[in-house]
Amino acid sequence: MGAMGKSRVLFGVLSALVIVSAASAGGSSTPGVTAKQILIGGTTPLSGPASAYAAVAKGADAYFKYVNDHGGVLGRSIKYKYEDDAYDPSQTIAKVRDLVQSDKVFAIYNTLGTEQNLAVRSYLNQLKVPQLLVASGASTWGNDYKKYPWTIGYQPSYRGEAAIYGRYIAKTRPTARIGVLYQNDAYGKELIAGLQRGLGKKAKLIVSKQGYDVTDTDVKSQIARLKSKKVNTLMVFATPKFAIQSYSSARLLGWRPLVFVNVVASASNTMTIAALASSKRQTEGSISLAFLKDPINPRWVNDKAVKLFRTILKKYNGGEGLTDYYNVYGMSSAFTLVDALRHSGKNLTRASVMHAVTHLNERNNPFVLPGIVVKTTATSRFPITQARLERYHNGQWVYFGPLVHVG
Amino acid sequence: MSRVLRVAMGVVIAAAAVALVLVLPHWLSDAKAAELARAGCFFIAIIGLNLVTGYTGQISLGQGALMAVGAYTTAILTADHGFRDLWTIPLAGLVAMAAGFALGLPARRLSGLYLALATFAFAVAMPALLKRFSGLTGGSQGINLFDQALNRSTGALGHVHVLGWTLATNDFLFYLTWGIGLVLAGAAWLLVRGRIGRAFRAVRDSEVAAASAGINTGFYKTLAFGISGFYAGVGGSLFVLASNWFVSPSTFGFDKSLLLIVGAVVGGLGSLAGMALGALFIQFVPDWAANVSNAPGAPSVFFGAAIVLVMILLPGGLGGLLRRLTEPLTRRL
Numbered sequence: 150m151g152a153m154g155k156s157r158v159l160f161g162v163l164s165a166l167v168i169v170s171a172a173s174a175g176g177s178s179t180p181g182v183t184a185k186q187i188l189i190g191g192t193t194p195l196s197g198p199a200s201a202y203a204a205v206a207k208g209a210d211a212y213f214k215y216v217n218d219h220g221g222v223l224g225r226s227i228k229y230k231y232e233d234d235a236y237d238p239s240q241t242i243a244k245v246r247d248l249v250q251s252d253k254v255f256a257i258y259n260t261l262g263t264e265q266n267l268a269v270r271s272y273l274n275q276l277k278v279p280q281l282l283v284a285s286g287a288s289t290w291g292n293d294y295k296k297y298p299w300t301i302g303y304q305p306s307y308r309g310e311a312a313i314y315g316r317y318i319a320k321t322r323p324t325a326r327i328g329v330l331y332q333n334d335a336y337g338k339e340l341i342a343g344l345q346r347g348l349g350k351k352a353k354l355i356v357s358k359q360g361y362d363v364t365d366t367d368v369k370s371q372i373a374r375l376k377s378k379k380v381n382t383l384m385v386f387a388t389p390k391f392a393i394q395s396y397s398s399a400r401l402l403g404w405r406p407l408v409f410v411n412v413v414a415s416a417s418n419t420m421t422i423a424a425l426a427s428s429k430r431q432t433e434g435s436i437s438l439a440f441l442k443d444p445i446n447p448r449w450v451n452d453k454a455v456k457l458f459r460t461i462l463k464k465y466n467g468g469e470g471l472t473d474y475y476n477v478y479g480m481s482s483a484f485t486l487v488d489a490l491r492h493s494g495k496n497l498t499r500a501s502v503m504h505a506v507t508h509l510n511e512r513n514n515p516f517v518l519p520g521i522v523v524k525t526t527a528t529s530r531f532p533i534t535q536a537r538l539e540r541y542h543n544g545q546w547v548y549f550g551p552l553v554h555v556g
Numbered sequence: 557m558s559r560v561l562r563v564a565m566g567v568v569i570a571a572a573a574v575a576l577v578l579v580l581p582h583w584l585s586d587a588k589a590a591e592l593a594r595a596g597c598f599f600i601a602i603i604g605l606n607l608v609t610g611y612t613g614q615i616s617l618g619q620g621a622l623m624a625v626g627a628y629t630t631a632i633l634t635a636d637h638g639f640r641d642l643w644t645i646p647l648a649g650l651v652a653m654a655a656g657f658a659l660g661l662p663a664r665r666l667s668g669l670y671l672a673l674a675t676f677a678f679a680v681a682m683p684a685l686l687k688r689f690s691g692l693t694g695g696s697q698g699i700n701l702f703d704q705a706l707n708r709s710t711g712a713l714g715h716v717h718v719l720g721w722t723l724a725t726n727d728f729l730f731y732l733t734w735g736i737g738l739v740l741a742g743a744a745w746l747l748v749r750g751r752i753g754r755a756f757r758a759v760r761d762s763e764v765a766a767a768s769a770g771i772n773t774g775f776y777k778t779l780a781f782g783i784s785g786f787y788a789g790v791g792g793s794l795f796v797l798a799s800n801w802f803v804s805p806s807t808f809g810f811d812k813s814l815l816l817i818v819g820a821v822v823g824g825l826g827s828l829a830g831m832a833l834g835a836l837f838i839q840f841v842p843d844w845a846a847n848v849s850n851a852p853g854a855p856s857v858f859f860g861a862a863i864v865l866v867m868i869l870l871p872g873g874l875g876g877l878l879r880r881l882t883e884p885l886t887r888r889l
Binding site for chain 2: 238239240242243246247250251264267268269270271272275276333334335362364
């Protein structure tokens, strides 16, 4: 580190010469890409209040290892370096800078969290480093591509998701008293905006909105306040830890509203814990949305993709997370990245992967629900825009209604 | 020891400190340089705290909140008003100085525990205040210059070029914080040696005696708070840069204020050289404690034990130890 000494300059010149000669020998000058390997990086909360999401990176990593053992991508293996940011945007910045400047990764991929990705978006776009398949449903990833052409999301937008709940409530519960528990950040606020849009003229059914900060220890007081407003329809726009707490706090108060719990907090393994922390009756009838195959749903137990999912986890993740929905998310996202890298061709550049990832037409992603097409165009940058409503019944999610458009 | 010799000693110590700061990054990893840069911010804030608590004898538990004032001054000016981050550092010092004067007003009437409580209230209220005025402060998400003012954040995009030298960003931040820290430490050294410093010490040792000697005790107490606010503001401003250009209310919870008091006491109240050691203590010992065991509550116990141990073994703090080590040498001189 530090000021460049003479010997360092010499060393720098020498290494530059080596790199130049390597490039002219048929290698590529794209950062992170060699003849044998593609290095990508990202952050994920391996610790901290949102550590339930760690599997989003671990599932993806296991899938890449599986692909590597089956020939890799056009002869190159994928190395995915994911770092812990503890769900703290300040740490995301430090880790992502390090990945870009020291590790010289080809792209940042699958970084988790809305605030976390917002924190590094300007930086990555300024340096023209792809920010691929952001693990957050904020609609800005798909909407603001003119300003941030190097960024693209993955999952259905939060705005669209909450709008579906809103329309459903407006239709089936026109006299509901809606209360919202939301994470007090860009993520929670976008879900509220979507809910209001979906409710349309019925937006006044919302009688109370209670926010929590991700640094809070619990949501007891928020739940108590919602109960005191005589809410009978509770929207849980939270991350898993706080979603579980909202069930257990409501149970302590003897309060049993109909609960809508948003996608990123409604994984079946989270719901299992929520039922244990409260009661079976407390979680019964909850409503959410799904776009991935749930590994503990009996419907998919013998599904080919879920069997593959288990084989991969046994071989490459020490057999951990066999029932973890977030591992499925990771694998689905990894499948799409591999697909995009294949379509980028042998001469892989940052520009070519952006082209590929904005021209997806994936009908064969085995990890998403049947019928869902992962599709993008240059001007429509939401890869997944379909999902199904589901209701929690007897300890598992049961789909109801057809595939719906989440927009 | 003659006056000349004492000044010579001071010059030698200062030169050694400067040399140490200059060469240190050569042996440091990037991550360590960043941590030391943050320790440098604590160093500056603790010098200020030392002036008010160590030299003037007024207990302040609000230094972390004053750091927050400086930090948000830098964040708001850079994000919303087009300032380059570096130019906001002195402004942050001045704004926090004003806040320090305001915090010092109760000191004219209160003393001892009552003053400590009043300043503590300021520290406890600060995060809530920052969340309350979310239009200005960004609420609980805080302000992210790395996103909102990337091009005005020095070093955010890569290396920093200074006078023909190319520095890694974290090395630059290390030099910046400790460079400013040493300059401000020198200023504090001159201050406590002069007329104002004598008045501070007089107030500390006996307010009645000071007043009867014609010293306006209220004025000097408030002045001490104001100056300490300036130091806290500069430290807070630099802390934003050294924390990835990011600040939020949780950065400056009341635990920061307590931590700074710990740093000042462990460093040795009334000793300037000890302040650097105190800053390193509060930067690294909590991390060390977390590594010893991560059982619930264990890190706090280890950190607490480390503080108690230092206080039992070294009642004069680490600065007192330094003095004891160098005393035989200086006496012979």
